[in-house]
Structure formats: structure tokens, C-alpha cells
Amino acid sequence: MSAPDRHVLGVVGSLRRGSYNHLLLRHAASAAPERLRIEVVPDLIDLPLFNEDLETDGLPESVVAMHERIRAADGIVLATPEYNFGVPGPVKNFLDWASRPPGRSPLRGKPIALMGASTGRTGGTVQCQGQLRVSLAVLGAHVLPSPPVLVAEAPGKFDADGNVTDEMTRKVTGIALTAFLGLIDTLTPTP
Amino acid sequence: MSAPDRHVLGVVGSLRRGSYNHLLLRHAASAAPERLRIEVVPDLIDLPLFNEDLETDGLPESVVAMHERIRAADGIVLATPEYNFGVPGPVKNFLDWASRPPGRSPLRGKPIALMGASTGRTGGTVQCQGQLRVSLAVLGAHVLPSPPVLVAEAPGKFDADGNVTDEMTRKVTGIALTAFLGLIDTLTPTP
Amino acid sequence: MSAPDRHVLGVVGSLRRGSYNHLLLRHAASAAPERLRIEVVPDLIDLPLFNEDLETDGLPESVVAMHERIRAADGIVLATPEYNFGVPGPVKNFLDWASRPPGRSPLRGKPIALMGASTGRTGGTVQCQGQLRVSLAVLGAHVLPSPPVLVAEAPGKFDADGNVTDEMTRKVTGIALTAFLGLIDTLTPTP
Amino acid sequence: MSAPDRHVLGVVGSLRRGSYNHLLLRHAASAAPERLRIEVVPDLIDLPLFNEDLETDGLPESVVAMHERIRAADGIVLATPEYNFGVPGPVKNFLDWASRPPGRSPLRGKPIALMGASTGRTGGTVQCQGQLRVSLAVLGAHVLPSPPVLVAEAPGKFDADGNVTDEMTRKVTGIALTAFLGLIDTLTPTP
Numbered sequence: 036m037s038a039p040d041r042h043v044l045g046v047v048g049s050l051r052r053g054s055y056n057h058l059l060l061r062h063a064a065s066a067a068p069e070r071l072r073i074e075v076v077p078d079l080i081d082l083p084l085f086n087e088d089l090e091t092d093g094l095p096e097s098v099v100a101m102h103e104r105i106r107a108a109d110g111i112v113l114a115t116p117e118y119n120f121g122v123p124g125p126v127k128n129f130l131d132w133a134s135r136p137p138g139r140s141p142l143r144g145k146p147i148a149l150m151g152a153s154t155g156r157t158g159g160t161v162q163c164q165g166q167l168r169v170s171l172a173v174l175g176a177h178v179l180p181s182p183p184v185l186v187a188e189a190p191g192k193f194d195a196d197g198n199v200t201d202e203m204t205r206k207v208t209g210i211a212l213t214a215f216l217g218l219i220d221t222l223t224p225t226p
Numbered sequence: 227m228s229a230p231d232r233h234v235l236g237v238v239g240s241l242r243r244g245s246y247n248h249l250l251l252r253h254a255a256s257a258a259p260e261r262l263r264i265e266v267v268p269d270l271i272d273l274p275l276f277n278e279d280l281e282t283d284g285l286p287e288s289v290v291a292m293h294e295r296i297r298a299a300d301g302i303v304l305a306t307p308e309y310n311f312g313v314p315g316p317v318k319n320f321l322d323w324a325s326r327p328p329g330r331s332p333l334r335g336k337p338i339a340l341m342g343a344s345t346g347r348t349g350g351t352v353q354c355q356g357q358l359r360v361s362l363a364v365l366g367a368h369v370l371p372s373p374p375v376l377v378a379e380a381p382g383k384f385d386a387d388g389n390v391t392d393e394m395t396r397k398v399t400g401i402a403l404t405a406f407l408g409l410i411d412t413l414t415p416t417p
Numbered sequence: 418m419s420a421p422d423r424h425v426l427g428v429v430g431s432l433r434r435g436s437y438n439h440l441l442l443r444h445a446a447s448a449a450p451e452r453l454r455i456e457v458v459p460d461l462i463d464l465p466l467f468n469e470d471l472e473t474d475g476l477p478e479s480v481v482a483m484h485e486r487i488r489a490a491d492g493i494v495l496a497t498p499e500y501n502f503g504v505p506g507p508v509k510n511f512l513d514w515a516s517r518p519p520g521r522s523p524l525r526g527k528p529i530a531l532m533g534a535s536t537g538r539t540g541g542t543v544q545c546q547g548q549l550r551v552s553l554a555v556l557g558a559h560v561l562p563s564p565p566v567l568v569a570e571a572p573g574k575f576d577a578d579g580n581v582t583d584e585m586t587r588k589v590t591g592i593a594l595t596a597f598l599g600l601i602d603t604l605t606p607t608p
Numbered sequence: 609m610s611a612p613d614r615h616v617l618g619v620v621g622s623l624r625r626g627s628y629n630h631l632l633l634r635h636a637a638s639a640a641p642e643r644l645r646i647e648v649v650p651d652l653i654d655l656p657l658f659n660e661d662l663e664t665d666g667l668p669e670s671v672v673a674m675h676e677r678i679r680a681a682d683g684i685v686l687a688t689p690e691y692n693f694g695v696p697g698p699v700k701n702f703l704d705w706a707s708r709p710p711g712r713s714p715l716r717g718k719p720i721a722l723m724g725a726s727t728g729r730t731g732g733t734v735q736c737q738g739q740l741r742v743s744l745a746v747l748g749a750h751v752l753p754s755p756p757v758l759v760a761e762a763p764g765k766f767d768a769d770g771n772v773t774d775e776m777t778r779k780v781t782g783i784a785l786t787a788f789l790g791l792i793d794t795l796t797p798t799p
Contacts, residue, residue: 050277084272084316085309086241118276119361120547122312124319125275131309157567158540162547165502165742166357170310172741172753180745185539221794311738348758349731353738356693359554360547363562371554376730412603432659466654466698467691468623500658500704501743503695507657510697548739552692 039072041219044108047077048115048126048151055152055189056114058197059208063112063150066205067212071219073112079104080129090135098132102141105133110146110219112212116153117163122170130167134174143175146222148215150208152186159185179218184211230263232410235299238268239306239317239342246343246380247305249388250399254303254341257396258403262410264303270295271320281326289323293332296324301337301410303403307344308354313361321358325365334366337413339406341399343377350376370409375402421454423491423601429459430497430508430533435579437534437571438496441590444581445494445532449594453601455494461486462511472517480514484523487515492528492601494594498535499545504552512549516556525557528604530597532590534568541567561600566593612645614792617681620650621688621699621724628725628762629687631770632781636685636723639778640785644792646685652677653702663708671705675714678706683719683792685785689726690736695743703740707747716748719795721788723781725759732758752791757784 045060057077064073082097089095094102105111115126122130134140149167151160164183171178184207186192192201199205236251248268255264273288280286285293296302306317313321325331340358342351355374362369375398377383383392390396427442439459446455464479471477476484487493497508504512516522531549533542546565553560566589568574574583581587618633630650637646655670662668667675678684688699695703707713722740724733737756744751757780759765765774772778 118322120364121361124322128315131315158543161540169738170312173311175754181748356551366563372557502746503743506701506704513691513697552694555693
């Protein structure tokens with residue numbers, strides 16, 4: 036059995052304790068190929084509201100720390116809900132800080148996989164993921180094209196202990212993680 | 227000369243002092259049809275990061291105050307930059323709070339006009355406005371369809387005192403504000 | 418019992434015979450408020466591929482005919498599938514022809530309601546509707562904001578005779594049509 | 609001097625003779641790294657309107673031929689205008705045919721670069737490219753993340769012979785093509 040040689044951040048896109056996206060990432064961490072270690076980070080998006088005036092004396096400390104964690108990782112799995120047919124404000128705020136300063140974003144060249152769980156029935160965060168794909172591209176990140184991991188009507192797909200019980204969700208998450216490891220290996224070959 | 231009988235909030239979508247969107251709204255306020263009073267509000271988006279756990283004991287105070295201002299207004303002019311080909315995090319965060327609780331958003335039925343200024347050359351916030359249009363629709367707001375007010379390469383279109391000098395910007399802003407007053411009158415006729 | 422005094426086109430967004438969107442419009446026509454007559458038109462999108470060179474001697478005949486039908490109607494209900502997370506090519510092609518010539522589109526000021534049925538599970542055409550909303554806005558059309566009529570996994574929601582059996586679909590379609598009649602009355606009051 | 613060892617299709621997204629996107633691709637073909645041969649194909653999108661009923665006896669001949677050309681190529685450069693803040697109908701129609709049958713699209717795994725020229729001032733096809741990015745991802749294509757090649761106000765950027773005269777356009781096109789060759793080499797290494 037091989038030890039993990041790829042380390043990715045599992046960024047939770049909701050600040051709510053007990054978020055389904057946190058649980059989805061916990062599942063991903065346990066179901067990932069053994070070479071892939073997913074470190075679930077529930078508070079990486081907990082940052083001040085973006086304001087260019089806050090950059091006068093350099094980026095805020097919490098932003099600098101976030102940048103360093105991204106730089107040190109081989110990739111990111113971002114699991115996020117969708118709010119009002121779009122990216123949640125706190126998630127976009129995180130990306131906006133991660134884009135700074137222009138041209139030197141730690142996201143440039145970074146492999147990224149998107150996942151999402153929502154309580155509603157409308158697409159399981161598909162619109163959120165589409166918007167993220169567009170924003171991440173202009174930052175130069177490499178987003179895994181497919182399969183999309185979209186978990187609609189989340190409450191029926193987890194048990195009381197927060198484990199994913201839905202077979203389709205388990206299957207597509209597994210396929211996506213294997214493909215993501217492949218993307219990481221392709222984009223950043225190791226010696 | 228008629229006194230203003232329609233009062234709308236001019237919501238600034240950037241927290242930066244000296245924001246071009248603040249200046250654009252200041253121009254809009256002075257150039258609006260005399261029946262339309264635009265109250266420029268630079269800090270309405272200054273809210274905590276959205277987190278459903280913060281709603282346990284009711285909406286946060288700043289959110290309640292924001293809701294009340296929206297409810298009291300005949301409409302909203304939202305002037306916002308675009309970050310990373312999308313809605314700025316703080317603006318989407320504002321909308322996410324304005325959407326609560328589900329089904330009782332103060333934005334329901336509210337007439338809204340979108341404007342945007344950006345320093346870049348790529349469309350003058352056109353992607354941001356497209357995303358906002360989709361989110362505002364699902365909340366039941368009535369967004370003015372056209373003309374789009376898109377101010378690209380903003381630094382060259384304002385003078386040192388922050389006045390709009392670009393003729394095209396002045397013209398399209400004027401057309402949009404007149405159309406917006408018409409939309410308000412159509413949707414919410416007064417006796 | 419009042420006779421219908423509002424006539425809208427029910428534009429089918431799929432060329433396939435037996436299209437679920439055709440069936441959805443047939444249902445809408447029978448379930449509409451009695452003042453609203455929906456004329457289902459299965460072939461209005463059957464047009465040449467858009468090519469500006471075809472406009473040299475004026476718009477093609479089929480396009481002129483389509484424009485006339487739109488102009489004569491009090492509104493449009495567009496029911497369309499989603500292809501590849503976006504607007505179907507033939508539907509966008511229809512809109513592109515309906516946008517001509519610039520500034521004189523028959524869609525300007527026209528009330529429009531969007532509906533969609535898809536066989537897949539991903540949102541029931543929600544991304545298609547978002548893109549349509551953006552395109553229709555720049556053309557100056559007034560798209561009903563909400564509720565969205567999104568019919569995912571369509572095969573399970575119609576019976577063998579093509580009738581809508583899904584209660585939620587029937588309910589939301591009814592609410593949307595009533596709201597649409599209200600929008601038409603608001604935007605284009607009759608004497 | 610090395611002979612070209614990578615062959616990509618330059619798909620023109622407009623059927624108009626004298627299309628700026630055709631000219632942009634012609635420029636790209638001449639300015640590409642010498643290892644990259646771009647074959648400009650002005651009529652690959654000239655296909656019937658998508659209709660599932662046309663697939664009863666297999667895909668139409670013109671679609672089969674298009675699939676074969678895509679399969680034989682190392683990648684695609686798609687240069688397309690934007691119509692009404694979205695993907696042109698004929699271009700989406702091309703993608704919809706290229707997506708068939710489900711799960712066996714010739715676009716799966718294919719490297720793709722997007723470019724666009726528009727006569728208007730609003731973003732140089734940025735919204736079209738965003739929508740394409742979302743559709744291409746679900747088909748499993750690998751779209752070059754950045755830099756975006758966006759040519760607004762095209763008439764002022766070409767000379768009477770159709771050559772690109774705008775320095776910024778020449779520069780960003782060159783950067784994008786070099787990056788695209790790098791992406792092809794990364795995704796599909798040759799022995």
C-alpha cells in the first residue's frame with residue numbers, strides 16, 4: 036500500500052457547522068485514492084469582506100495565511116453550496132482575495148476540483164459551479180472538466196452520522212477523485 | 227418643477243473609498259429625472275459573511291436594518307464593479323442576506339437597475355450584471371432589462387473631482403434612469 | 418366565463434416530434450387562466466442558421482414571418498430543453514434572428530415566460546434559462562422573474578398520452594401562468 | 609527549423625464571408641509556434657439544426673464528417689463572435705452535434721483554445737466564452753484557462769487586407785497559442 040504523495044486542500048464553501056459540503060468533503064477524504072490526501076479545511080473562507088483599501092499595507096494576515104496554504108498544496112477540492120442560483124458570497128469573497136495581487140494569484144496553474152451539495156432540488160449547485168469555472172479560468176487555474184459532482188436534495192443522501200448513503204453520489208465522487216489525481220499527475224509530474 | 231416622489235437606494239457595490247461605482251452613483255443621483263431621488267448608500271453591503279448559524283436567534287441587526295431600508299424604498303440602483311469575471315464577493319454576500327428568510331425577501335417585487343464601472347477593459351462588468359440578473363430573478367425582483375450601463379476603463383471617464391466626463395456614459399445613464407422611473411411607475415402605480 | 422383577451426405564442430424549443438417541451442406547452446395551454454390563450458407553435462424555431470450575409474436583400478422570408486407572429490402576440494411562453502449545460506443551438510439561433518435588425522427586434526418590450534423540461538437530472542434547464550434571461554434582457558424583453566418552471570427527469574412526469582402527471586409541475590406551471598398574465602396586464606394595460 | 613508536429617483545427621464561429629473571426633484565425637495560423645499547424649475551417653459549423661429525430665438512422669453525414677475531423681486533430685482553436693450576450697446559435701448548434709452520442713463525443717479529452725472578435729464594445733465575446741467554457745467542460749474537453757483572447761471593436765483592429773494591426777491583440781494571441789501548444793504537449797505527450 037502506497038503512502039499519499041499528493042496533498043490537496045478540501046475547502047468547505049459554507050461557514051455553517053454541520054454543512055453538507057463539509058460532510059461531502061469528509062466523505063471525499065475517506066474515499067480518495069490512497070495516493071491522494073485531502074485535508075478538510077472548514078474555515079479557509081473566513082476572511083474579511085474584500086476591500087482594496089485593506090491592501091494598503093499588504094494583504095491582511097488571514098489572507099496571507101490562506102495564500103500560503105494554497106501554495107503548499109498540490110491542488111484544491113472546493114465543495115460549496117449554491118445560494119440564489121449563484122456562488123455564495125463568502126466563497127466568491129475567498130476567491131477574490133485568492134486572486135490578489137493581480138497576476139500573482141496562488142491559484143495560477145493550480146489543479147482544482149469542484150463539488151457541491153445543496154438542500155434544494157435545482158441542479159445541486161450546477162450554476163454555482165459554472166460561475167466558479169469561469170472565474171477560476173481567468174485566474175489561470177486548471178479546473179477538472181468532468182464529471183460534475185452535484186448533490187441535490189442533500190438531506191436525503193446522508194445518514195444521521197453524516198455519512199454519504201446515496202450510491203450515485205459515492206460513485207461519481209470516486210470517479211471525480213480518480214480523475215483529479217490523474218489531472219494533478221498530468222499537470223505537475225513528479226520525478 | 228415637481229418634487230421627487232420616488233425614492234430609491236443607490237447601493238455602492240465596492241467598499242473601497244473613492245470607488246468609481248460610488249462616483250457613478252453620485253452622478254446618477256444628480257442626473258436622475260427630478261421625480262427620482264437616489265440616496266447613495268456606501269455601506270449597505272457591509273455585513274457579516276453569510277452563515278446560516280447566525281440566524282438562530284433571528285437575522286443579525288445590520289441585516290435587519292438593511293432589509294428595512296430596502297422595504298422602505300421604491301427601488302434600488304445597484305452600481306458594482308466586477309471581480310474575476312463575476313459578482314464581487316461582498317455584493318453577492320449582500321444579496322444572500324437580502325434573500326432571507328426564503329420566500330420573504332425584501333427584494334421580492336422590487337424594481338432594480340444595475341450599473342457598473344470597472345478599471346479593466348473587459349466588458350465593464352457585463353458578466354457580473356448577467357449573474358446578478360439571474361440571482362435577482364429567482365428572488366422575484368424586477369430588473370430593468372436595458373440599456374445596460376457598463377463603464378469599462380473607468381479611470382479615463384471621470385475627472386479629478388470624480389465627475390463623469392465620458393459623454394456615452396452620461397447619455398446611457400440618463401436613458402437608463404428615465405426607463406427605470408418608467409418601470410417603477412408601471413410596476414407600482416401611485417394613486 | 419370570460420373569453421380569452423390575451424394571446425401568447427407557445428414556442429417549442431425542440432424540433433423533435435414528441436418533445437417533452439411540446440407536451441409541457443400543451444399542458445400550459447390547457448391549464449392557463451381563461452383570459453390567456455396560448456397558441457402552441459412547434460416550428461417557429463425552424464430557421465436557417467444565422468448568417469449576416471443572408472440579410473443582404475432583407476431578412477429571409479421565414480424570419481419575417483416569425484417576426485410578424487411575435488409582433489402580433491401579447492407575449493411569448495418559451496419552453497425549451499437544455500443541451501450541454503446551455504441554450505440549445507436552434508433556440509439561440511431563433512433568438513439571434515429575432516434580434517434583427519439591431520434596435521428593432523420584435524422582442525423589445527415583449528413579456529416572456531420561460532419553461533423547460535429535460536430528461537436529465539441536472540436542474541431541469543436552469544442553466545439554459547439563466548443564459549436566455551441575459552440575452553433577452555439586452556434585447557429589451559421583459560422576462561417573468563419567478564417562479565422558475567423547471568421540469569427535470571421529464572419521462573417520469575408525463576403519462577403515456579403526454580399529460581403532465583407530476584403535481585409539483587402542475588402547480589408551479591399554474592402559478593407561473595397566472596403571474597405571467599399579471600405581468601402582461603401590468604406592462605401593456607388595455608383600455 | 610522544426611516541422612509542425614501538432615495539427616489543430618481552426619474553427620470559424622461565423623458563417624459570414626469576411627468574418628473577423630475568420631481573419632483572426634488566419635492571423636493565428638500565421639503567428640502560431642512553428643510546431644503548431646492551424647488549419648482554418650470556415651464551414652465546420654455549417655450543419656442542420658440539431659434535432660434528435662435526425663439521429664434515427666445514425667448521425668447525419670455532415671456531422672459524421674465533422675466528428676472525424678475533430679478526432680483526427682490534436683486540438684481545436686474556436687474563434688467565435690458573440691450574439692446577444694451569448695454563444696451564437698450556429699456555434700452552439702455545432703457543439704450540440706459534436707456532443708453526440710452522449711458519452712462518446714469527439715470533444716472528450718480534446719484540448720481547446722477559445723478566441724473571439726466582435727464589432728461591439730462589450731467585452732469582445734467574454735460572455736460567449738464563459739458559456740462555452742461551461743458547456744465544453746461537461747463534455748470533458750480541456751479548455752485553455754488563460755489568457756482570454758478577446759477582440760472588441762474589431763473593425764479598428766484589422767487593416768484593409770484583413771491583417772491584425774492591433775498590437776495588444778497580436779501579443780495576447782501569441783501568448784495564448786504558445787500556452788495552447790504547452791497544454792497539448794502536457795495532455796497528450798508524444799513518444
